[in-house]
Amino acid sequence: MTIDDHTIVTLTYEVRDGGPQGPLLERMDVNHPFKFMFGVGKMLPAWERRLFGLKANMGFSFQLAPEDAYGVPSKEHILQMPIHHFYNEREQIDPALLIEGQFVALTDSNGKAVNAKILKWDDKIVTLDANHALAGKTLFFSGAILEVRKATVDELIKKAVL
Structure with a gap:
């Protein structure tokens, strides 16, 4: 067959x-x-x-x-999110969460899971790369x-x- x-x-x-x-x-x-x-x-x-x-x-x-x-990496998939999106229920950030190069799971506007790599962050903004890892x-x-x-x-x- x-x-x-x-x-x-x-x-x-x-x-x-x-x-x-x-x-x-x-x-x-x-x-x-x-x-x-x-x-x-x-x-x-x-x-x-x-x-x-x-x-x-x-x-x-x-x-x-x-x-x-x-695909080819797209600048459109470099995201900046307010850091408060990464707070836990006590309005704190788990130190093991924001690590450069680590992947986190996000949900897009259609409810679909998207993996994004943490590029950098400061006290207000987290910059992520949502391009596919390959x-x-x-x-x-x-x-x-x-x-x-x-x-x-x-x-x-x-x-x-x-």
Whole structure:
């Protein structure tokens, strides 16, 4: 069976920064493979295009430019928030919260969770970077398809509900 919309794909992969010899960013191996439903909008579209039509026991390797992956960093995603948004119920700031380089979870105006990295702060303003952590990076993927199968009725129903 080939990878197509609504198939369940199990695969291994490595993703590296910049190319095949770049620093390893993430690995999913045979002991902890990655499993997902193909073609339902949950994965990077360019990533899925590279996997479309592959079969079990086939390998893959490809590179995605930032524009095809997580985009290029945007100044629009550098946020400044009043420091009082970081106060606890006693109107204090936990010293472990405001650490340069640490990620915090925010909620956007649509109620969606967004991770943002703390860049700096003072007694009034916290400056955060809400660009994706991999924005601006060229990503090199390599791996192997372990299994491709039709989605079960239950899996299709769960996808429709999610």
